[in-house]
Amino acid sequence: MHALKKWIALLSFLATPAVYAATQSEVEQKFDADQAVYDQRCEAARLVVLEPVRAKAFEECMSDHTITRTEEQCHNRAQAYDGQNTKYGLRFYDLPACREAFDHRSLNTRRNP
Numbered sequence: 001m002h003a004l005k006k007w008i009a010l011l012s013f014l015a016t017p018a019v020y021a022a023t024q025s026e027v028e029q030k031f032d033a034d035q036a037v038y039d040q041r042c043e044a045a046r047l048v049v050l051e052p053v054r055a056k057a058f059e060e061c062m063s064d065h066t067i068t069r070t071e072e073q074c075h076n077r078a079q080a081y082d083g084q085n086t087k088y089g090l091r092f093y094d095l096p097a098c099r100e101a102f103d104h105r106s107l108n109t110r111r112n113p
Contacts, residue, residue: 031108038101045097046083054078 061074069077083091092098 035101035104035108038097038104042093042095042098042101045095046092049092049095050081050083053083054081057081 055078058074058078061069061077062071085091093102
């Protein structure tokens with residue numbers, strides 16, 4: 001009987017990391033799913049802000065008579081603009097939705113250095 005208890009204790013001990021790993025994996029999957037939602041909200045908010053900037057870029061492209069571009073070229077050029085500024089880098093990541101995404105991501109960074 002004593003030997004049986006030792007085997008049960010040993011098997012329980014050996015199974016614990018697998019249970020922990022499964023739990024960690026579930027936590028990480030939930031975190032990743034939540035992060036994807038935050039990232040989508042951020043990008044949706046950026047698109048709202050970028051739309052007038054892109055419209056202006058399109059108009060400027062079409063009215064620039066120093067170089068000949070088709071409407072399609074100007075449209076593609078304007079749509080490709082993602083808010084990047086040579087002096088400051090990417091713009092519009094300071095929106096509240098983007099701050100939430102950043103804050104959520106930093107939680108994972110603190111948890112898993």
